[in-house]
Amino acid sequence: MLLRKEMPMEMGNVTTVQEFILEGFPTTQHLGKILFLVHVLAYLASTIGNAVIVTITCADSRLHTPMYFFLSTFSFVECCFINAVIPKLLIIFLLGRQTISFLACLIQAFVFLFLGVAGFFLIAVMSLDRYVAICKPLHYTTIMNPKTCFLLVTACFALAFPLITGLVIKVSQLSFCGPHVIPHFFCDLSPLIHLSCSDSRSVEMLAFVLISFILLTSLLITIIAYSNIVVTILRLPSAREKQKAFSTCSSHLIVLSLMYGSCVFIYVKPKQTNRLDSNREAALVNTVVTPLLNPVIYTLRNKLVHRALRETMCRMKISS
Template identity: 85%
Template sequence: MPMEMRNWTTVQEFTLEGFPAIQHLGKVLFFVHLLAYLASIAGNVVIVTVTCADSRLHTPMYFFLSIFSFLECCFISAVIPKLLLIFLLGKQTISFLACFIQAFVFVFVGATGFLLIAVMSLDRYVAICKPLHYPTIMNLKTCFLLVTACLALAFPLITGLVVTVSQLSFCGPDIIPHFFCDLGPLIHLSCSDTRSIEMLAFVLTSFILLTSLIITTIAYSNIVVTVLRLPSAKEKQKAFSTCSSHLIVLSLMYGSCVFIYVKPKQTNRLESNREAALVNTVVTPLLNPVIYTLRNKQVHQALRETMCRMKITR
């Protein structure tokens, strides 16, 4: 029988283990994660809405931030709703197809997000280090091309990887030691020879994460050098305050993802991967709206004016 047929006849569904050690706190954890999920969605939706509604925010920086916020909504929505069901109802099973759809959405949106972070870092580099050329370099056409490039690079790489993993033979066990369908635990469950797939996953994830990290590091290093040359101490403090806030979120995102994915053997540290993934899927999406824009006075003003207009129309 072909391998593809065995996939569908031997394993029809998987069981997500979740967090068995604290499953007795299911209802408490449900409310905590529900509040975090709703807060993340609300914060990111506010960013997208205000950016679209206020013409003063129709700039490259806020264009990229709104796209990033939309990706964050997709990213957490691929994982958290199922986790809430596990906590509240104990529904840990997920079909073979749904599992790989979840894995694809999670990895694709995550990869696109990291590439977009590199683009956002380049945008800040041009704005701070090349201010006179900024309007010419970062025009609307360039912004669309950069976002399209992120999607165009991530889609074939992640699609190829997920399809390849889905073609492996899964003949049991079917318990995924995670709270969502991630590729590492899925590869570990396969009864095929997975050495080449593990190396492929390692190379692709390393390429995306490290490329994004290197570009971001170079961009921010140049920004720091430029800021240090500013004559005013107040300007330096303001610039460093903004950069430090961004770097906190970037450190959480890159740190957790490099810890999870940039290692050849996905069988190692599956237990600790779960905690790192929780930071990546719950904590950083909650912090991103606050760090990137909700602390911004321009966004505050646009939000107040938008709410005032809504009250007037009522």
């Protein structure tokens, strides 16, 4: 049931929404239990896969390098990211509980966007790491020292926090007097702003500018880094060296394509009133498919990680 709180008389005869209904995927509601099973398997696989990357990286000294430090941090962010959205989606599929309070909705939107933005900054940092490793190999250990790596990761979160906090605060100051149905499976800011009954044009433009700046800035850094990487690789004398370098970068590029493609489709357009249905499918790729593929594409196909994983499992068997 929709809860409303009456506003003081001096503010007019206006009511404010205290709960929203997440519409989810209305055309597939009859497949709730099947969709629950599919998504819970994807959720568990993604969480376990990313957790394994973090654990193995911490446990094996051979993986205490800048590349794996950034990868493990990215996997940790992905773990938190998927847990910000998917549990509520699973409840919708299994129990049909689609309501979410106004405060919980804002918190979910903040966590989702904060982790997403931090993830994109991390992607840019990982591109710079690969650039230094391939283009300036003799200076790699000097440039990417532990202090620099820690500062770069800290900067990713420090930049994301004020940008998203300010945006969510602006959205929280909007008036919501109905309708109360969010045409999405989680509280994304785009459909939430669209439900406001006050003038939201300035907030909508702020969201567009901020998200565009974040996506395009991180994408530009990545393009510049990989352009230099490609030029350097093509100059390598040995075909084997070229293949090894391209293999190292190909995983990164696949994840980049999925992440940037889905997010640019969802957010980089000034009008969010159209194509909300198609946004749901793109968001599903971003919140379920990409975190699920990351462990496989990025690290679990890596021979060094395979060896570390096998040795860790052997030690666990011996100790037990």
